Amino acid sequence: xxxxxxxxxxxxxxxxxxxxxxxLRQTAHRGLRVWxxxxxxxxxxxxxxxxxxxxxxxxxxxxxxxxxQTRQPEGWEFVGTANYAxxxxxxxxxxSVGHTIVFLVGYVLVTLGAGFGIALLLNRKLRLxxxxxxxxxxxxxxxxxxxxxxxxxxxxxxxxxxxxxxxxPALFPPNGLSILxxxxxxxxxxxxxxxxxxxxxxxxxxxxxxALPFIVLLMLAALQTIPTEIIESSRIDxxxxxxxxxxxxxxxxxxxxxxxxxxxxxxxxxxxxxxFSLTGGGPGTSTEVLSHLLYSIGWGQREFGxxxxxxxxxxxxxxxLILGTLRVTRLNG
Amino acid sequence: MKRAWSFLxxxxxxxxxxxxxxxxxxxxxxxxxxxxxxxxxxxxxxxYDQNNEDPASDERVGNAYLRASIPVFNEAFAGxxxxxxxxxxxxxxxxxxxxxxxxxxxxPDLMHAGSGSVTTFIRxxxxxxxxxxxxxxxxxxxxxxxxxxxxxxxDGKLYCIPVAQQPQLVFVWKxxxxxxxxxxxxAFLEQAAxxxxxxxxxxxxxxxxxxxxxxxxxxxxxxxxxxxxxxDDGAGQMTLNTPENVAAIEFIREIVAQGYAxxxxxxxxxxxxxxxxxxSAGSFPTGIFGYRYVNPLTAPNxxxxxxxxxxxxxxxxxxxxxxxxxxxxxxxxxxxxxxSVSGFVIPVGAKNVEAAHDYINWAMSAEQNPGWVxxxxxGFPVLKTTQSHETFQTPFYQQAAEVTAASACSPWYGxxxxxxxxxxxxxxxxxxxxxxxxxxxxAAELTAVEEEYNVGG
Numbered sequence: 178x179x180x181x182x183x184x185x186x187x188x189x190x191x192x193x194x195x196x197x198x199x200x201l202r203q204t205a206h207r208g209l210r211v212w213x214x215x216x217x218x219x220x221x222x223x224x225x226x227x228x229x230x231x232x233x234x235x236x237x238x239x240x241x242x243x244x245x246q247t248r249q250p251e252g253w254e255f256v257g258t259a260n261y262a263x264x265x266x267x268x269x270x271x272x273s274v275g276h277t278i279v280f281l282v283g284y285v286l287v288t289l290g291a292g293f294g295i296a297l298l299l300n301r302k303l304r305l306x307x308x309x310x311x312x313x314x315x316x317x318x319x320x321x322x323x324x325x326x327x328x329x330x331x332x333x334x335x336x337x338x339x340x341x342x343x344x345x346p347a348l349f350p351p352n353g354l355s356i357l358x359x360x361x362x363x364x365x366x367x368x369x370x371x372x373x374x375x376x377x378x379x380x381x382x383x384x385x386x387x388a389l390p391f392i393v394l395l396m397l398a399a400l401q402t403i404p405t406e407i408i409e410s411s412r413i414d415x416x417x418x419x420x421x422x423x424x425x426x427x428x429x430x431x432x433x434x435x436x437x438x439x440x441x442x443x444x445x446x447x448x449x450x451x452x453f454s455l456t457g458g459g460p461g462t463s464t465e466v467l468s469h470l471l472y473s474i475g476w477g478q479r480e481f482g483x484x485x486x487x488x489x490x491x492x493x494x495x496x497x498l499i500l501g502t503l504r505v506t507r508l509n510g
Numbered sequence: 511m512k513r514a515w516s517f518l519x520x521x522x523x524x525x526x527x528x529x530x531x532x533x534x535x536x537x538x539x540x541x542x543x544x545x546x547x548x549x550x551x552x553x554x555x556x557x558y559d560q561n562n563e564d565p566a567s568d569e570r571v572g573n574a575y576l577r578a579s580i581p582v583f584n585e586a587f588a589g590x591x592x593x594x595x596x597x598x599x600x601x602x603x604x605x606x607x608x609x610x611x612x613x614x615x616x617x618p619d620l621m622h623a624g625s626g627s628v629t630t631f632i633r634x635x636x637x638x639x640x641x642x643x644x645x646x647x648x649x650x651x652x653x654x655x656x657x658x659x660x661x662x663x664x665d666g667k668l669y670c671i672p673v674a675q676q677p678q679l680v681f682v683w684k685x686x687x688x689x690x691x692x693x694x695x696x697a698f699l700e701q702a703a704x705x706x707x708x709x710x711x712x713x714x715x716x717x718x719x720x721x722x723x724x725x726x727x728x729x730x731x732x733x734x735x736x737x738x739x740x741x742d743d744g745a746g747q748m749t750l751n752t753p754e755n756v757a758a759i760e761f762i763r764e765i766v767a768q769g770y771a772x773x774x775x776x777x778x779x780x781x782x783x784x785x786x787x788x789x790s791a792g793s794f795p796t797g798i799f800g801y802r803y804v805n806p807l808t809a810p811n812x813x814x815x816x817x818x819x820x821x822x823x824x825x826x827x828x829x830x831x832x833x834x835x836x837x838x839x840x841x842x843x844x845x846x847x848x849x850s851v852s853g854f855v856i857p858v859g860a861k862n863v864e865a866a867h868d869y870i871n872w873a874m875s876a877e878q879n880p881g882w883v884x885x886x887x888x889g890f891p892v893l894k895t896t897q898s899h900e901t902f903q904t905p906f907y908q909q910a911a912e913v914t915a916a917s918a919c920s921p922w923y924g925x926x927x928x929x930x931x932x933x934x935x936x937x938x939x940x941x942x943x944x945x946x947x948x949x950x951x952x953a954a955e956l957t958a959v960e961e962e963y964n965v966g967g
Contacts, residue, residue, distance in 0.1 A: 248612075250635045263966055268958070269938070334773035336784050344773075358718075358776040360946050457720045457778050461946045462938055476605045477722035478930040479630055481612075 237492070243485035260486035269462060269470060270487075275370045276377065277446070277466045283373070283381040284388075284445045289437060291385060292392030299393070300400040310394075317390035321450025328383040329455050332356045357456065361463045374463035376456050384451050388444065392437050399433035400426065432506070439502045446495060467491055552591040552865035555607065555621040558886060559597035569600075571802050571820055575885025583872060591865045601721060604630065607857055611636040617857040620866040622886055625660035625851035626727070628670055629927045632663045638856045641668040643867060649874040649893060657892035660851040660921060671854045671870055673879070674887025676797050678732050678847035679913045680835045681823070685810035686710060686792025691835035693845075695737075695761050698838050702770040705792055712770040714791035717945070720778030722930060723937030727848050729795045730940050731922035734758040735846025736839040741936065742924035748932060748963040750939075750956035757840070759952050763944045776945055795837055797850075798910055799888030807832075827906050834909040836917045849919035852887050890914070928966065935959050 244260055246253040264270050295313070299306050316324065331338045334355040344353035354375060361374030370377075403426065411425050427434075449468040452458060458465035458473065465473075471491065475484030558572030560580055567573060576595055583593045596618065598606060604627050610617045612634065623631070631637045644650050645668075657672035682691050686705060692698035702712035715729035734741070739754035765771050772785040783803065785791035789810045794800070805822035807815040809831040815822035826832040836845035854873075856866050873882050874893065880901045883891045890911070891897050901907075923929045939959045943952050 248634050250632055252635065266962070266965065268962065329779070333779075333781055334777050335790075336774065336781070355773045357778070358773050358945075457718075459719050459778055459941075460776055461719055461941045463946075473722055473934065476602065478928075478934065479605055479608055479634060480928075480931065481609075 240485045240488050240492075243482055244489050245482075246485075247482045256482070260483045261490075263483055264486055264490070269465060271368070272370065272462055273465050273467050273470045275368070276373075276462075276464060277468075279370055279373050279377060280381060280384075280464075280466050281442060281445045283378070284384050285438060285441045287381055287385040288388050288392050288441055289434070292389055292437070293396050293434075295389070295393045296396035296400055299397050310397075313393055314390045316387050319387070321387065321448065322454045324387050325383065325451045325454030328379070328386075329357070332379065334358055358460045360460070370463065374460065376460055377464050380452065380456055380464050383455055384445065384448070387451065388441060392441070395433055395437050396430065399430040403429050435502060435506050439499070442498050442502070443495060446491065446498065467494075549589060549592050550862055550865065551594045552587075552620075552862050552869060553618045554593065554595045554869070555598045555603055555618040556595055556886060557598055557600035557603060557622065558595075560595055562597070566818060568803055571884075571888070572886045575881065579878075579881065579885075582878075583869065586872060587865075587868060591862075591868065593869070607631070608634045608636050611858050614859065617859045619856070619860045619862040620869055621855050621857060623670060623853065623855045625670060625672065625853070626921065626923065626929060628661060628663060628855075630930060631855065632665075632669060633927065636857055637669045638858055638860070638863070639667045639669065640671060640856060644668050644671060647871065647874070649871075652893050652895055654892045654894060656849075657851050657853075660849075661853065664927065669855060670851070671874075672851040672892040673853040673873065674883045674889040675849060675851055675892055676799055676887075676889035677849045677910075677914045677917065677919045678728060678795060678797050678837075679910060679917070680837055681786065681794045681796065681800060681804070682833050682835050683786075683789050683792050683810050684831055684833055686712075686789070691793065691833075692838050694838055695840060699764060699768075699770075702765065702768070706768070706770055710789075711772045711785060711791040713765065713793045713795070714772055714775050714782045714785035715795055716780070716782055717766075717771065717775040717941070718778035718782075719934070719937050719941050723934040726933050726937040726940070727850070727922050728797065730762070730937065731848045732795050732837050732846055733762055735848075735918070735920065735922075736837050736843060737761065737846075738840060738843045740924060741922060741932070742926045744925050746925045746927055748926060748936075748960040750936065750960040751953050755956060756952045759940060759943050759956075762940070763948055763952075766944045767948055776941075793835075797848075797888075798890070801827075801906065802888060824904070824906050827909065828904075834906075834913050836913045844918040845916065847914075847917045847919040848922045850921065851892065852889060853892070926963075928963070931966070932963055935963055 243253075245255060245257060247256045247260065248254075299309060303309070319327075332340060332343060332355075334340055334344070334357060337343075340355070342348060344355055346353045356375045356379045359375040361370065361377075362372050364370060365372065373381075407429075408421055408425060411421055416424065447468055449472050452464060452466055452469040453472065456464040458469045467487065468491070471484055471487045474480050474487060556572065556576060558569050558576050560573060560576035562569070562573045563577070564570070580593050580595065584591070587593075603621065604623065607617065607621055608631065609615070628637070653672060654675070657675055658668070661668055661670040661672050663669050680691060687701065692701050698712070705712045713729075716725035717729070718725060731741075734755055737754045737758035739752060739758050741748060741750060741755075743749045772782075772791055774785055775782045780803070783794070783800075786794040786804055787806065788808050794804070796804075801823040802820035805815065805820070806818050807822050807826050809815070809826065811831070813826075813829070813831060815826050815831075817825070823832065827834070837847060839845040854866075854870055856863060860866060872878055876895065879891060879893055879896045880899045883889065883896060884901060890907075891899070891902065896902070902911075923932065926932045936959060939955050943950055943955055
């Protein structure tokens with residue numbers, strides 16, 4: 178940065194016409210203008226920084242502080258890492274970690290797979306494709322809670338719209354299938370909840386249905402940016418459909434795929450509305466994911482210290498997921 | 511010139527942000543303050559909404575009560591108080607109050623609450639001690655001592671004012687149990703097998719883990735206490751692995767394994783009620799307040815009760831199609847049941863405690879008390895003089911009184927202080943034992959749960 182006043186000795190200033198009063202005022206104004214020009218980005222960013230500070234940074238530090246406290250009638254009491262220790266001793270916490278992994282993998286794979294497939298179809302410029310896109314957007318405008326309730330009402334045992342079909346032993350031997358109450362199958366890998374309970378599969382499908390419009394739109398936009406010449410020339414060179422898909426389309430929309438993966442993973446990790454209204458974490462604990470456990474400990478049991486500890490753990494997992502995705506993005510150029 | 515505009519724009523933006531941050535909260539204007547000195551707002555939190563006039567609303571009884579009572583109260587205290595009710599979701603209002611108190615936010619002057627929440631509120635420093643004030647009131651000596659006890663904290667102080675008691679009992683379709691409701695587990699299983707042979711379920715109940723284990727306070731505790739079981743040692747520690755508790759869970763496990771209860775019992779969302787509404791299940795152990803939620807009804811003989819409000823159950827009882835019964839019990843035990851008390855709490859930070867005191871006195875008056883017990887209370891009066899009021903001499907209340915007298919009702923939590931945590935832990939374990947893994951070792955699972963809870967103390 179240039180100094181606004183030349184570095185001269187003070188006696189010389191009085192004798193130099195450049196620094197007579199009028200000149201001095203002008204120099205000061207110039208200095209102010211320079212300072213303002215240099216600091217303008219800061220002033221423009223300030224409102225955003227204030228908002229971020231209030232809505233992100235302060236709650237983050239407050240949650241960290243809260244995770245080290247427990248509530249007594251007299252006020253908060255510092256307990257160090259006791260809340261974290263209690264969480265790790267909860268059987269339900271370990272179960273929830275397993276359920277979260279199963280849910281995330283299923284949710285991301287189903288949504289990305291279906292989203293990509295539908296985007297490919299819509300990219301073929303079908304008749305009425307505008308109508309299809311409009312219809313496709315219906316789930317996106319429905320609130321999580323409402324979507325969950327609707328999906329729930331479809332399969333409520335004995336009384337749901339599809340319960341007659343699902344609970345028919347001839348179709349689903351030996352006793353029919355009651356999605357919301359069916360017992361999870363015996364796990365293949367120790368206590369890890371795989372294969373998932375029917376309710377978990379249903380939750381994954383419902384959540385994927387809800388997220389599909391956004392992913393389809395994202396993919397469709399990416400597909401439409403690919404010049405048709407590239408695809409046509411690859412066809413001329415003898416590439417078949419799967420080769421075009423594998424070597425042309427997928428590499429070209431990879432950045433979009435990563436954005437979609439990023440978005441789905443975070444929304445799947447943190448979303449609670451669908452679990453809350455569709456399964457409530459049940460049957461038993463078979464759809465109890467970390468975000469719902471957090472809700473349950475905080476709002477159900479009013480154990481705010483322990484809930485804050487779990488929130489910190491979830492935040493760390495989120496950061497790791499973000500860093501992992503960014504690293505994968507960089508590796509792929 | 512461009513720079514001057516940039517400077518001006520950023521200065522205006524900055525000023526706007528500062529102004530927004532420094533803007534006074536609504537309602538703090540001096541003019542409003544002076545008006546408030548004349549008639550002050552009295553703010554309450556109820557799970558009912560006076561503005562909801564939907565006749566199909568689950569909470570229509572409480573909604574209608576508030577709609578009718580608010581003008582009456584405002585007239586009685588004209589020029590002094592203006593009752594403003596802020597409706598809250600029943601399963602969120604406790605947490606909302608605690609967070610409001612801890613964050614020094616806006617709290618009501620009075621909240622409708624159940625005795626089951628008292629220790630949670632106390633642990634979170636959310637309630638005012640009402641002992642001294644309540645004991646000085648004329649109605650205090652007229653309160654049922656059990657109701658008063660339910661409102662006391664572990665320190666012996668009174669933190670809520672009990673107004674209605676809500677015991678659990680069994681709603682029974684007469685045609686499914688023509689010889690009366692079974693009184694022993696063996697008799698129940700025998701009749702359940704006969705009903706199953708006819709294509710009916712013997713019982714429906716809240717069997718899911720929904721609402722953080724709410725089912726424990728209903729059928730599960732009713733069964734455990736009817737088998738002589740307990741969930742605590744009387745000193746705040748959980749004791750689950752007892753022969754009585756194991757026997758009770760074996761009994762429920764048998765009901766589920768034999769298919770004497772419908773699948774919807776485990777679906778959550780209070781949908782277990784559906785099986786009683788259409789009489790596919792012959793009995794339904796639940797709270798006395800259940801009468802207002804379980805409708806419309808179709809009796810086994812085809813009679814339909816379709817007003818789609820609380821009168822359906824009352825009509826079915828009056829017609830003799832439904833009767834109320836105590837639960838069964840093992841030899842030497844009285845039928846058990848859970849009992850909760852519904853009443854008022856005054857939060858820490860309430861601005862208008864004087865109005866809250868006036869309101870409680872008003873609600874405890876002979877004219878107002880029966881209406882409150884019938885409306886928001888949904889149970890029996892705690893005031894002894896109100897118990898003899900003509901309102902509570904109907905077939906429904908008479909039967910309910912007999913059932914309660916024949917039962918040994920007690921709060922499920924005993925001396926457990928972290929009730930919400932205990933409820934979820936126990937109900938999750940019971941669900942696993944009766945539904946998810948019916949071959950699991952009951953004693954081992956109960957031991958694991960009690961250890962997990964007691965370590966957290």
